[in-house]
Amino acid sequence: MPDEVFMKTPATPPRRPRDGTLRTALVDAGVALLRTRGPDGLSLRECAAQAGVSHAAPAYHFKNLAGLSTAIAARGYSLFCTAMTARLARAANSPTARLNAICHGYLDFASAHPELFLFIFSGQQLDKENDDFAQHSSNAYGILREACAPFVQPGAEPEEVEILVWSVVHGYAHLTMIHKADNPKFRENWPKLDLLLEHLDRALETAVKT
Amino acid sequence: MPDEVFMKTPATPPRRPRDGTLRTALVDAGVALLRTRGPDGLSLRECAAQAGVSHAAPAYHFKNLAGLSTAIAARGYSLFCTAMTARLARAANSPTARLNAICHGYLDFASAHPELFLFIFSGQQLDKENDDFAQHSSNAYGILREACAPFVQPGAEPEEVEILVWSVVHGYAHLTMIHKADNPKFRENWPKLDLLLEHLDRALETAVKT
DNA sequence: CAATCAAACTTGACACTGTCAAGATAAGTC
DNA sequence: GACTTATCTTGACAGTGTCAAGTTTGATTG
Numbered sequence: 001m002p003d004e005v006f007m008k009t010p011a012t013p014p015r016r017p018r019d020g021t022l023r024t025a026l027v028d029a030g031v032a033l034l035r036t037r038g039p040d041g042l043s044l045r046e047c048a049a050q051a052g053v054s055h056a057a058p059a060y061h062f063k064n065l066a067g068l069s070t071a072i073a074a075r076g077y078s079l080f081c082t083a084m085t086a087r088l089a090r091a092a093n094s095p096t097a098r099l100n101a102i103c104h105g106y107l108d109f110a111s112a113h114p115e116l117f118l119f120i121f122s123g124q125q126l127d128k129e130n131d132d133f134a135q136h137s138s139n140a141y142g143i144l145r146e147a148c149a150p151f152v153q154p155g156a157e158p159e160e161v162e163i164l165v166w167s168v169v170h171g172y173a174h175l176t177m178i179h180k181a182d183n184p185k186f187r188e189n190w191p192k193l194d195l196l197l198e199h200l201d202r203a204l205e206t207a208v209k210t
Numbered sequence: 211m212p213d214e215v216f217m218k219t220p221a222t223p224p225r226r227p228r229d230g231t232l233r234t235a236l237v238d239a240g241v242a243l244l245r246t247r248g249p250d251g252l253s254l255r256e257c258a259a260q261a262g263v264s265h266a267a268p269a270y271h272f273k274n275l276a277g278l279s280t281a282i283a284a285r286g287y288s289l290f291c292t293a294m295t296a297r298l299a300r301a302a303n304s305p306t307a308r309l310n311a312i313c314h315g316y317l318d319f320a321s322a323h324p325e326l327f328l329f330i331f332s333g334q335q336l337d338k339e340n341d342d343f344a345q346h347s348s349n350a351y352g353i354l355r356e357a358c359a360p361f362v363q364p365g366a367e368p369e370e371v372e373i374l375v376w377s378v379v380h381g382y383a384h385l386t387m388i389h390k391a392d393n394p395k396f397r398e399n400w401p402k403l404d405l406l407l408e409h410l411d412r413a414l415e416t417a418v419k420t
Numbered sequence: 421c422a423a424t425c426a427a428a429c430t431t432g433a434c435a436c437t438g439t440c441a442a443g444a445t446a447a448g449t450c
Numbered sequence: 451g452a453c454t455t456a457t458c459t460t461g462a463c464a465g466t467g468t469c470a471a472g473t474t475t476g477a478t479t480g
Contacts, residue, residue: 022429038335039333040334054430122334124249124250167385168378170384171376171381178333199413202416203410232457253436255437256437267457274439424478425478425479426478428476435467442460443458443459446456449455
């Protein structure tokens with residue numbers, strides 16, 4: 001290739017696009033690392049290597065490992081939202097159908113991205129002041145809040161229903177993911193989500209009637 | 211100090227008791243580290259330093275960092291059991307009173323040892339073949355199973371009730387701990403556990419009646 | 421068009437980590 | 451009292467996060 005003097009980009013690596021390309025590439029690498037190497041496999045240097053940049057490049061965009069972790073968690077919440085809205089789109093228009101739909105979406109996300117689900121709720125220090133994270137996580141809660149609204153009795157706090165619903169579906173999803181690799185005897189009798197939702201729906205109905 | 215030749219113990223540190231002293235001291239140090247420095251503050255070398263031994267001493271007793279983590283998790287499950295049985299001892303003898311008691315015990319443990327609670331359920335790789343861990347964790351589940359037994363309908367799988375109850379209380383406890391440091395506006399309207407238990411008890415009652 | 425400037429990295433260093441191999445030392449046993 | 455073995459220590463190595471300083475490069479400006 002004799003005319004490499006003409007093309008300035010291939011000679012020196014064309015990294016410097018002044019958009020967020022590297023940012024998203026690093027988050028992609030982080031998600032992949034979590035999936036392939038487990039919760040402890042995430043590392044700034046390995047993300048940098050997978051993205052083809054030097055070991056200190058991630059620190060420029062994310063400051064800390066906590067910063068990268070927060071960006072990964074924000075990505076997770078974004079996928080969370082799409083999973084729930086996807087189920088909502090196919091649901092009937094009744095309040096209980098919509099409530100059950102977002103619960104199934106919650107579990108869909110956990111099943112499709114167990115490493116991200118556990119990562120988000122691992123209790124590690126995330127930068128909750130971060131705009132991206134705050135927006136996506138509050139979006140997710142907003143979807144839950146909307147689906148719960150029809151079951152809030154007049155004069156009652158909406159959180160009473162929201163935290164009840166959230167507790168049931170989150171507890172079920174979390175325990176399911178935590179015990180995913182456990183002995184099959186335990187997993188064989190593991191009840192389906194719909195079985196819990198029957199109880200939940202009944203509890204919310206009776207609560208309205210009384 | 212001229213007569214240091216007489217006292218052999220102070221010259222060379224008297225470490226070698228051939229019982230599990232160092233083991234428990236290292237687990238103590240690990241629990242303390244988790245509390246003071248957060249989920250990422252656990253380290254074999256720091257545990258060794260706090261216990262006053264060399265940096266490689268923990269590897270002899272626990273093989274891996276995963277081994278130490280498993281021992282810490284086993285300690286957590288043990289405290290889990292004592293928290294639930296303590297509430298059971300003070301509970302009335304009705305099935306619902308006993309069920310609510312273990313749920314409160316579950317939350318007691320999470321509130322008293324948030325770092326251990328989150329550590330146990332952080333989804334990291336623990337050695338579930340380990341005898342100590344297996345025994346204590348199955349003990350904890352046994353307590354739950356016993357309290358749920360009166361609500362299992364004849365012919366039904368006990369897991370249906372157990373996972374329902376476990377999901378509700380675990381989801382509530384986990385979400386509470388995860389959002390402990392969040393904005394106070396959220397925490398102000400956070401419902402009490404008893405409010406969820408009312409719904410749970412009612413759901414189990416109606417399930418029996420139908 | 422050339423000089424400048426700041427954004428987007430790279431390079432190098434440091435302290436810290438887990439893990440392994442090899443050695444030391446004391447406890448218990450015969 | 452010699453031997454064996456459990457319990458550590460010492461030393462080394464690769465890998466990690468983080469910081470400081472330099473370097474390249476796209477854009478801006480005179």
